[in-house]
Amino acid sequence: METKIWTPDELPAAVRAIKRGSLVAFPTETVYGLGADAFNEKAVGKVYAAKGRPSDNPLIVHVADPEQIDAFAQRNEWADKLIKAFWPGPLTMILPVKPGALSATVTGGLDTVAIRMPDNDLTRSLIREADTPIVGPSANTSGRPSPTIAQHVYHDLHGKISGILDGGSTRIGVESTVIDLSTDVPTVLRPGKITPEQIEVILGTDVEAGQHAVKADEVPKAPGMKYRHYAPDKDVYMVTKDEWTQAVIWAQSQLDPVGIMLTNDLIAEHQLSEMDFVWSLGPDADSAAAKLFAGLRHFDAQPNINTILVAKMPETSANAAYNNRLNKAAGGQDVSELLED
Incomplete structure (x- = not known):
């Protein structure tokens, strides 16, 4: 077809x-x-x-x-x-x-x-x-x-x-x-x-x-409640604002390039604007939501990237949708798991 x-x-x-x-x-x-x-x-x-x-x-x-x-x-x-x-x-x-x-x-x-x-x-x-x-x-x-x-x-x-x-x-x-x-x-x-x-x-x-846990034999009332969603093939890790210094150091120490997705203020703060493999999520939470899936797809299409680090937003009601999708894309993985290795 x-x-x-x-x-x-x-x-x-x-x-x-x-x-x-x-x-x-x-x-x-x-x-x-x-x-x-x-x-x-x-x-x-x-x-x-x-x-x-x-x-x-x-x-x-x-x-x-x-x-x-x-x-x-x-x-x-x-x-x-x-x-x-x-x-x-x-x-x-x-x-x-x-x-x-x-x-x-x-x-x-x-x-x-x-x-x-x-x-x-x-x-x-x-x-x-x-x-x-x-x-x-x-x-x-x-x-x-x-x-x-x-x-x-x-x-x-x-x-x-x-x-x-x-x-x-x-x-x-x-x-x-x-x-x-x-x-x-x-x-x-x-x-x-x-x-x-x-x-x-x-x-x-x-x-x-709040979402209750949907059992294996239960039919969910809405999409996104039961099955894995929003995930690229590459490993995704969430990064809070205070974790970015260590996360950037970790990324720069890797042999293979690491995809980095974060807002403009964090790009400027950590001097990443001239670096390859950086995806801007824009100036704020609204723009981040609009750019999240496109960024995940962008890095997923690059064969030399196996890991993607993505900015997590503060836990507010207004940021709940963004954080929900990111959490599902990451399978709950936080960058602390990498930094502990």
């Missing part, structure tokens, strides 16, 4: 592909998604096959307008408040699914479904013109760093999908906040750009923020 990269002007080709049951990667404000008609079980099955995704990992359904939800899920008062405040935007809501409305291939066999409305005009046009909600996990090989440009998608999935709708670089760079609204207490299952505190203000009630 030849995978095409379509410009925004070629949207009709992407629409036709969705309608005939093919797979189309699409841009959002967070990362690129891999789209298929949510009501076409065979097409949805192709998503799992293309990604190599475990079948018990439910998919997020993307809509162009809130009214599309009513065809397959049950809205509640909390959902209506959050839709008004944050949609379109990087917030995914888990709601009860209407009986028989979606296949178990979409929901993972659960009685709930994850839904969001992306803040991307091109993708909302794709959904509207295809006249169907579309599933949209990240458009990468399962477990790999999420794609933030069309070329990342092509690298992972060329020959496996019909095409990629190229919308340029994504703005936020980490996946949406996922909140479960199907329980007695609203619960954030995956951190993202929108924080629990922001949600609490809108809902006027406490929001639980």
Whole structure:
């Protein structure tokens, strides 16, 4: 199969592909998604096959307008408040699914479904013109760093999908906040750009923020809860601000080059601006989130690099999404493990 990269002007080709049951990667404000008609079980099955995704990992359904939800899920008062405040935007809501409305291939066999409305005009046009909600996990090989440009998608999935709708670089760079609204207490299952505190203000009630450990025989309610995610093939280690002096000394002592990813202030502080194998995460936590996956992919593609050191941000609610993705990419490994050797 030849995978095409379509410009925004070629949207009709992407629409036709969705309608005939093919797979189309699409841009959002967070990362690129891999789209298929949510009501076409065979097409949805192709998503799992293309990604190599475990079948018990439910998919997020993307809509162009809130009214599309009513065809397959049950809205509640909390959902209506959050839709008004944050949609379109990087917030995914888990709601009860209407009986028989979606296949178990979409929901993972659960009685709930994850839904969001992306803040991307091109993708909302794709959904509207295809006249169907579309599933949209990240458009990468399962477990790999999420794609933030069309070329990342092509690298992972060329020959496996019909095409990629190229919308340029994504703005936020980490996946949406996922909140479960199907329980007695609203619960954030995956951190993202929108924080629990922001949600609490809108809902006027406490929001639980924390992920429980998903058992081997348990179906996760949201992506990113059970399986290894966001990881390159190379070893990744997290580095806090006060560890960078020793980390740089360690990196410079190695025979093979070490990839280093850190913010501009740390690059200047440790005089790394003229060094090879340094990836700038930009000036702050927001830019770091937008550049994280691209940096991991950059170093993963270099055969002479086996280790990547990445700046960890202070533990704040605003930094939770970045630190969550980095922790998963690193498999929990901290640079202290290297410095102790």
